[in-house]
Amino acid sequence: EVQLVESGGGLVQPGGSLTLSCVASGFTFTNYWMSWVRQTPEKGLEWVANINEGGTEAFYVNSVKGRFTISRDNARNSMFLQMDSLRADDVAVYYCARDQGRRRRQYRDHWGQGTLLTVSS
């Protein structure tokens, strides 16, 4: 059974940093692109970033470029999202998701339970 478990969410001050983690199990991690997707009641679902199987390619939504860094550790079946210069509009539930399909045609076929990021002073 595919399982994705996120952790690391919490309360951070504006301008602060936080790293989210996602541990995968139940599938061959090295065979899949992985994504982070966030959700707020106001903006709905927003794809944030994804990374290829080997961790050599990464893509980001414009609003996080230069502030967020996606990475993975295939030896530990883990993916990370390092978030710097956090802003109020980064507040969201962050989901780890497995990507399926070819680049530009991908969809998210398995999702974690989500972890909440709050940015407030």
Place this chain on the structure above:
Amino acid sequence: QSVLTQPPSVSGAPGQRVTISCTGSSSNIGADYDVHWYQQYPGTAPKVLIYANSNRPSGVPDRFSGSKSGTSHFLAISGLQAEDEADYYCQSYDASLSDYVFGAGTKVTVL
């Protein structure tokens, strides 16, 4: 404002057929990028319902179907059931943004 446009809500009686539209532009749906549909219950993660326009993952009832017409895609739910009451989102790729994009979601209410 979402790149992909969905109606905020649709409703129907049990057993009826409802459709949800997902309208884009020439940089996403009109450029023939695939559309995928997700179902989400409150407090839970989204679940893929339809992928690559019209394909159902194993375990998804055949009451759910996807189709395309021009720059719009449609999710149809036939034989509406109480358990179908949820939020539904479409997703595609936008070449102008170089991003994966979602619709704002449609709440399905079973009357």
